[in-house]
Amino acid sequence: xxEVEQDPGPFNVPEGATVAFNCTYSNSAxxxxxxxxQDCRKEPKLLMSVYSSGNxxxxxxxxxxxxxxxxxxxxxxxxxxDSATYLCVVNPRFSGGYNKLIFGAGTRLAVHP
Amino acid sequence: NAGVTQTPKFRILKIGQSxxxxxxxxxxxxxxxxYRQDPGMGLKLIYYSVGAGITDxxxxxxxxxxxxxxxxxxxxxxxxxxxSQTSVYFCASIPRQGTExxxxxxxxxxxxx
Numbered sequence: 001x002x003e004v005e006q007d008p009g010p011f012n013v014p015e016g017a018t019v020a021f022n023c024t025y026s027n028s029a030x031x032x033x034x035x036x037x038q039d040c041r042k043e044p045k046l047l048m049s050v051y052s053s054g055n056x057x058x059x060x061x062x063x064x065x066x067x068x069x070x071x072x073x074x075x076x077x078x079x080x081x082d083s084a085t086y087l088c089v090v091n092p093r094f095s096g097g098y099n100k101l102i103f104g105a106g107t108r109l110a111v112h113p
Numbered sequence: 114n115a116g117v118t119q120t121p122k123f124r125i126l127k128i129g130q131s132x133x134x135x136x137x138x139x140x141x142x143x144x145x146x147x148y149r150q151d152p153g154m155g156l157k158l159i160y161y162s163v164g165a166g167i168t169d170x171x172x173x174x175x176x177x178x179x180x181x182x183x184x185x186x187x188x189x190x191x192x193x194x195x196x197s198q199t200s201v202y203f204c205a206s207i208p209r210q211g212t213e214x215x216x217x218x219x220x221x222x223x224x225x226x
Contacts, residue, residue, distance in 0.1 A: 041220075101156075104155050106153075
């Protein structure tokens, strides 16, 4: 079983749609969780951290379910500029704080007019 | 600040050749990382360093070597290039222990033929 699993997509949605991505992780001792965004042929960039209480940043909402080892990302009112690959990222433990992140393979989102 | 810079942007190598991928950061970050990303896959950690003179293996270190003689530079060396090393290589850094956001360089695309 992969340490971090995501649906690869692609998700093809019209502008204005709401889309949700899911991610599962295998290590129950994992400490911290993130969503990164990666544009085509570019480096990953942090989109948002994911907290146990859930968190929201504008049109983006992230949720964490530790019991089910499940993370989600909800994007409301999709824009063309949201087209990218979304990477689910897990820090399996604070191994001396070295931040050895585990990356999922990513979910591709394509927003069309 | 230029952030994290990587050179070259793109390189074609023949099997058995060697090369060094350069990574430099001007943010005085202690922690630096090398990842590779194969098509449709997540990033995998090759090597990391927690400070000048200190390096350690990540998940996929075979075929690579690193050094960290200064805080700024973290070069990745391929001694005998193989087709399996065809990938996109990303360097990243964080300022200190416990920092969540990793700052990525723009990547080096390597093709081994």
